[in-house]
Amino acid sequence: MSQLAVSDLGCRRGGRLVFSGLRFSLEPGEALVLRGPNGSGKSTLLRCLAGLLPPASGKIAWQGNAVADDPDAHGRRLGYVGHQDGVSHDLSAAENLRFWAALDGGGWPPSDALAAFGLAEIADRPARELSQGQRRRLALARLLLTPASLWLVDEPMAGLDEAAADAFCALASRHMEAGGCLVASAHGELAIAAAQLSLADYAVADGSDAPW
């Protein structure tokens, strides 16, 4: 029984079917990189795997149990970073992380997570004053706060410089060595040993607009 198994999955976004018939499975310690042109549904798939978007068809299972049956448990085992950073501009970098740690901690302490992404020096600046890449680092640092076993990350490399990209890849590899799974989307290189999945293969010619 695989850790994460997806069968025959189809997703609808804004009333249009984006892809269908998608299937893959991951064992503990494995990673999957989603590929595909813009608008092919990588983000949609990640949201669906996270439980933020109900699937239009098919099933997502964790250790054999459908995740829809216990969304809370699924939420607890997840670390999700979407296109949007989920950073409050009026809080400082450290305050942002401390908030998430208070809500759902148990992993690294916030200060260590900041340091892991080279943000220790600017921990006390309001997030509105961070550069694009610094804010992205902050979003990724959130992954470390919980002992999540499944990381879902949308274009982790976008906006990161080389050092931060290396740091992320190293941390992701460590996560997988510890038995974690990773599903990430990417357009360019991603220095992580991973299977590749091309969303274009599952595209729906013209996503019908009818919800029934």
Next chain:
Amino acid sequence: MSQLAVSDLGCRRGGRLVFSGLRFSLEPGEALVLRGPNGSGKSTLLRCLAGLLPPASGKIAWQGNAVADDPDAHGRRLGYVGHQDGVSHDLSAAENLRFWAALDGGGWPPSDALAAFGLAEIADRPARELSQGQRRRLALARLLLTPASLWLVDEPMAGLDEAAADAFCALASRHMEAGGCLVASAHGELAIAAAQLSLADYAVADGSDAPW
């Protein structure tokens, strides 16, 4: 006399001096790619070149004339795309471009610009329903609407798929063949013949906070 000449430039952001003593010059048809770690000041430099941020020191000249002397003329010769897309979510893709064309047109018609970035099919969708990369394409398509001679683009490749990245590089090369200049920041590859400038070389150890 170069087209764009920058001498001894220093820039302040949020009261901190980010870099200083920067100098470079571009001839017609030349491109420059800004490199440097997150927070090294690439975006700051681009904003400064656009005239959105007054320099803390130094001078920016276009064909020998300081751009600060005639900001309007500078605005007219510019095409600027920052980290933020400048896209109104409540307008459709086509409406967004038509608005900018009405304000400051004279280049490609909006529908051609959409087509150049493969957005023709989704032209009538509200921008809020576009994927990350589709929205980024829309922002870049704005560059084509005016006959600008200087393109300033912040991380053009971020979020673009291969096709879109190629399209941008091709369009940029065409722009330069026509005598245009380009200054772009990038973390990864950028398939454009260009000089490279590393912002890290001009970093200020710890920008002082005093306005005098």
Next chain:
Amino acid sequence: MSASMSAFHRLANPTRFLRLADALLPWSAGLTVALLALGLYLGLVAAPPDYLQGDTVRIMYVHVPAAWMALFVYTTIAAASAVALVWRHALADVIAQAASPLGAGFTVVALATGSLWGKPMWGTWWVWDARLTSVLILLFLYLGHMALAHAFDDRARGARAAAILALVGFVNVPIIKFSVDWWSTLHQPASVSRLDAPAIDPLMLWPLLCMALAFMGYFVSVLLVRVKAELLEARLRTVRYRDAGAR
């Protein structure tokens, strides 16, 4: 403007200002104390009671100078703001921001003494007439100016925003001044600052002018101290950053 010129503006003037402030401060402070003592004596002891108001009139020696200063300080801020915006002169920003709380203080004093005086004279603490209302708006403008200047993480931005506000709000100053002439207010028209001779007896006028000068001296002295403190603090910041950078 060349780079060296702007560097001159940035560095030389605050330095010169500091020197000037050091030279001026003892004089203005001394003068303030002397004038205040004299004014208080003249106003509270020497001046005769009014033929109508009796001794209540002595509130005038505080109310009127405070009200004048409330207007004067705002005018100063507006002028400094114009200088700061046009010539981007940092010292003018510092002056405008240092003056703002002082002006607000004077406005509060004018409002408070005015109400105190209004109860026995008019029979009410407060009415919504044009003079009183426009002074209240002046207080709000001062508060807005102070709040805006401190609302940004970047000081320079706060200073510029506050300067723009100060200029826009200046329209209120002539309204305050002429409200008593333009409208039928409960507040009296001008007694001193009028085209013909003052409608106030010399025995009462002199103490009033003396107090007015004392208030002005107080303003100048405190302003100098505040500006000096701000300049030194900025210098300290510079040095601290430079040291940190050198290490």
Next chain:
Amino acid sequence: MTRKRRRLVALGVGLTLLAAGAALVLNALRDTLVFFYSPTELTAAAPPNRPVRIGGLVEEGSLARDAGQATVRFRVTDLTTAMPVEFTGVLPDLFAEGQGVVVQGMLGAGGVFVASEVLAKHDETYMPAEVAEALKKSGRWRGTDE
């Protein structure tokens, strides 16, 4: 248009607007914001069924107190029209015949203004009592009780 020309045009338009606006305001100001109406205005207007304020001078010799009661009667005049006023309550210190006054209340039946509040209006002259006496004696008194 060059930048300079455009700036000049903008400045010109701005200043014209400013001047026109200021002229309009200053020209119209006198009769607008009224803290109180004069008795003449109030008699001329339709009798308002609501509280208003009237202002003027307390007519010389019009003040009468009802014996044993706190009610006072006087007339407020703007030197053209005088309006009878009735008030029950505490009068301010400065209230006196010949002094300025602002009265709030309703115009009652029979043209009597029933006041709910009386405010004294003070003028801009300040002088010691002796000087006032001297002025009155010498006939150079320009005060309000003329």
Next chain:
Amino acid sequence: MVAAWLAIARRDVTLALRRGADAILVLAFFVFASVLFPLAIGPYPAILRQIGPGVIWAMALLAALLSLDRLFQSDYENGTLDLLALTPMPVELVVLAKAASHWLTTGLPVTVIAPLIGLMFEVDGKGLAGLTAALGIGTPILSLVGSVGAALTLGARRGGVLLALLVLPLFVPALIFGAAAAEAASFGLSIVPALSVLAGLLLVSLALAPWAAAAALRQALD
């Protein structure tokens, strides 16, 4: 230039209508809050008639204030303001276009609906005419002056508070003369003086507000 100006105004109106946040929400606030007064105070025609114009003006002011903090905010956050500053259009005209569309989506609806609300307050015909005329001239002042406040507080730490603190005192003259016009009308006095003061204020703010707001916007773009 004119076409470009119209493009900005049209876009803002389109956006406001499409979001609905501004035009109709503001109108709903206005109607609802005004209607509350008869409910809360009870059916005393004399009092209602007297407070009617004042309540309507105060509500028009608050309605304008309500929609102000969104005047530049979303354009500021999504980078549109940067781009607008780089077009050949002077920033002053951009402000004017924004203020115009703000008025079209708040001041104008309020002015149009005000007579209806006045009727509920049993304001008489003359009073209604005075009120409507005053609102027609006075609400553009609110949009213009408000644009200065909205621009000044962009990116400020306490944006909302500041906006209220800065803008409401500057609204007061319009309020006073607007209410004075209605009062004069119901007294049977001429409303021309009050209206011409309002018109004068409008001209003055037309001259000063775009300049001040543009200066504020430029410094906000750092």
Next chain:
Amino acid sequence: MVAAWLAIARRDVTLALRRGADAILVLAFFVFASVLFPLAIGPYPAILRQIGPGVIWAMALLAALLSLDRLFQSDYENGTLDLLALTPMPVELVVLAKAASHWLTTGLPVTVIAPLIGLMFEVDGKGLAGLTAALGIGTPILSLVGSVGAALTLGARRGGVLLALLVLPLFVPALIFGAAAAEAASFGLSIVPALSVLAGLLLVSLALAPWAAAAALRQALD
């Protein structure tokens, strides 16, 4: 779970205070509004006394609405809401935390400052007591009911209209009984009936609002 709930409420209060948009704006709003009314209506104590409670309720309503459309909006736009939905905390409790912090930064300051404003309107002691009690019970209703509206309108094409159309009618009962309490008090009648209706409304909205808002939030996250 309790600690996590407190973390959300604390963060929201922190954000509100840091932005200042909510807590202090409410106070500024009240002071200014109370200045606006005498200015607009004219300084007639008898009338001011009568409209005082109505004005204060109208302002409480406006203050609540003023901050409502930002209740979830920025969290929605920057992706925080996605993440909150994934935490172990049930979305219903997230809503409750948000409504609580909304009340702490709007309803509570309104209730605390209301007696002062009432004094400015020369409302008598009994009236003030009734007013304050009614506000204390009534303003949480506004926050709870408002959270449903705010959640429903997230990302909707005509968000603002919906917010107005859905929320305003739901506010009416609270307003009517709130104003009735103050009126009863100043007539010397018992305020208990009005207050117990308010308390009943509060319990009902406490039961229904989090559930409805959570459902709305879940569908907004698609």
